[in-house]
Amino acid sequence: MGRFEQLLRAVVFAWGKTDLNGDSARRGGPAWTPLLAHLLDVAATAGVLWDRHLPPHIRQRLAQAFGAGNETTARQVVMLLAALHDLGKASDCFLGQWQHGRTSLQSKQLAKAWEEQARTAGLPLGEDLAHAFYARHEHITAVALPRLLGCTCPECGGTGERHAGLHDAAVLLGAHHGHIPNPETVERARGAAPVAQWGDLHAAIVQTVADAIEIELGTVAQVVEPVRPSARVAFLYLVYLADWVASDTEFFHFRLPTTPVKDWWQAANQEADQAVQARRLTRWQARPMTWHEMWPDTPEPRTFQADGMRLAPAEGQAMIIVESDTGSGKTRLALWMAHHLARTCGYSGLYMALPTRAAGNQVGQELRKFLHTVLAPGEVRDMALVHGTAQATDLVHELVDAHQTHGDALTDLSSAVETATCTDASGLAVLDPWYLRRCLALVAGFGVGTVDQIALAPQGSRHWALRLGALMCKVVIIDEAHAYELFQQNLLSAAVEWLAEGGASLVILSATLPRTIRDELTAAWRRGLRVTGDDDASQGPITVIDKNGRLRRGGPLPQHPATPKLLTDIQLKQDIDDETLVAALLDQAGNGGCVVVRSTRVDPCRSRYRHAVELAHDKGWRPDEILILHGMLLPRHRLSLEARLASMLGPGPQGQRNPDRPNRLLVFATGVIEQSLDLDFDHGVTDLCPIDVAVQFRGRIHRHTANNPHRPPWCRTARLTMLWQPGPHGLPVVEPPDFKTGRPIGTYDGLVYAPYVLAATWHILTQRRDVNGITRLQTPRDSEWALESVYGEPSQDAGAAQTLLDRTHASYLEALADEARQAEERLFLPYTRRRRTPVDTYDLASGTNQGDGDNGGIAGIAAVSRLGEESVDCLILYQQPDRTITYDHQGLLKADLGQRSPNRNLTAYRRQQKDLLANTIAIPARWWNGRRSLPPTTDWPTHPQPALRNKHVILITPEGTCLSGPVGRLRYDQTTGLERM
16 A cells, blocks of 8 residues: 555545534434545535626636636646645644543444544544644644645745735635634644644545645645735635535535545535535626516616616626615615626625615615516515614515525525425515524625624624625625714725726715815725726716726706606704603694604603694694604514504605505604614604704605695695703703713713814804794705714814814814724725735734624724624513413413524524514613612523523513513613613
């Protein structure tokens, strides 16, 4: 027997995965699968994903980085490298974990039997596996691989030059568990698998995989040069995905070490093909469609939409900015653009990002309808809802149910492969539960969620390259782009630069986009393209920047007859007290009118609602005609309330009046009302708020024209009442109280919105009032004036208000500078700021300090998507008098708190997860401070039920009194929500 044959005999006894979940045993398979078998599974999967999943522009970037421009070569090289991601598992510290790690007695016995076989076969195991020098296996890969692929530098034991490309590729493979390691981490791993002990076996593994792929090893060093930043991200994205797909034991069976390797390779290719098909990881093949076919209820596009369609580039990626009032048809134009770009560029799908979860929930329904139309007859595609409480929504479970109707890969592989088409004449959106796993939602072909996913993409959180890589494969739509704080805007700029560099396309929608934000997004796109581009000086609300950076504008100008004009009367009114306000509204709408009162904070919202309920009987109102909506309601109660509001105040069928619209209704809400539901109120009242927020809120007043003839006389004109709290000298109170500086009077609204922005909004509206005290705005004509007056250069001739504006503006600039600094400290960029050269791979290093993305990490370093105050997720359950635990106060929904596994009973697991999320609420971290502070969660009782492990649990009575957790400090009401006592 030759040396290589001896090594191969030993190689097949290095285990790669063990049967922790018992999947292999249930099929009568072995307790472990060889490392080499898993590497071949990953290689085969990477090849199938290259062919079917990656869009052309991603393959092109990988071809340049790993094939000297040749796609065929690059495909083989990437398959080889992806396979070798787990090479470091061939080491004492990893292989010893089975027997000496935290496993069951039965597992340790199996491990002992394996070790005896492995030593007999010649695997070069050390004498004491229990105390082997430890390093993570992916870091061992990073240090060992360059030498095996041809680098002869001193680090690799030679005397030649350092092959930067091989070292970069190895470091990227060292990130396949989520974080790109730093140089010190890689260097430390050098002692975990000494070349003298493991070098020959590693070389045999590399050669065996190369032989299966049919690639000459000498080719690798000649073509690997991953300099382009997006190529590194795309490579890591493919490695992540190939590894996760190939690790799915529902598709990939464990192999026996006695089976020939060629049989493993044949099985790997078959199973990879089945897995990619069953998970619907193939690219979207967008078919030609007319506007009428896409939107049958509106046969012809509006002038505004038609102009945008004509501006769309015939080929290549693009960034498109669409600025228009709420209700003008921006979303439909954006979806048309996404479809067009998918056809011309071959994108794998699209992702729609919105500012809030509630907005995502509603737009998700719209996207589902869109896919029903644009997908080919019988075509089935996955559509994910991407945010923290997605599994609590009915939409997600409807999509999962639709998936199971068409074959569930988790229970029946053949059914999933053979029946993943529908027989309807249209397409179908579904959701494979596989995409509910962490980080995988963005991989689904289509998705709707919060903008947080985009803001996290250029930060060093765990698996950041998976997020970014998935987005680079798609058309990305960012809605309500004006609604983000500067911290998020800076992160979005970095993401835009990455997306441009990575070949994605971007559609940005806004009703009120300040010029500074528009200019920065444009500059970021061009930085990513590494061009300056031309500007033809055209005008219009639609901006298109093509693949060459050339900028064109179009669409009807504000004065054009075809431009929809939105008239709004804004009445500034002093806020005297809640009872007086509510009494007047109950009288005003007594004979008819649907009114919304928007509060900046939850406490005033709750106070106004309670006054209304107290006055309701005397004013002739029923309690069910007065509603309250805010963020301190459990999702179980908030989602049902949102659905109720949508059924009453949403659009009617085919543009007609909603037959369920009530004669009168009074709704008290916070800012969720203008960023979520497609609702139409007759009149709106709001606290003093930024001008762009007011315009956005205005979009919920007189929204549906079908209701105009039926509106009560007192609210036939679209009017917004803006309440302001008077202070000294007739100026508004906009700053929070500060007892240290002698300012005892203030408003805590100044902690939500910048006091300067509130003051500037009040000032410009005051200056424009007519003799009746009304400020009349016509958008889009007045949009730029309003935005620039607040967010542009500060006023210098504001009279009595100048001192207030100057003082708050200085604080505003300090806050903006701090947000910019925090964003800069966290984000990754593809190119250096000054020289515009690609950043080094090690510049993208991250780790546990950065956390998991809005989860974990060190303050000031952890990746976060927004700078709002921190919160703690708590689970609220009801304890009935007989001590039964339920999800609801009536005691009808008994809580399932047992151990549920998706591998054993998927239906029960899904139901349990949905119910637990529906009863989970984020409590502000500030509630643990001050006079009424809550006790630390570490002092709360623990609960023995499996579903309650590692959760902060609050038990309450059906009446809302807290029984367990912060006893006596909290109260919950299913109508008014959670509040401190």
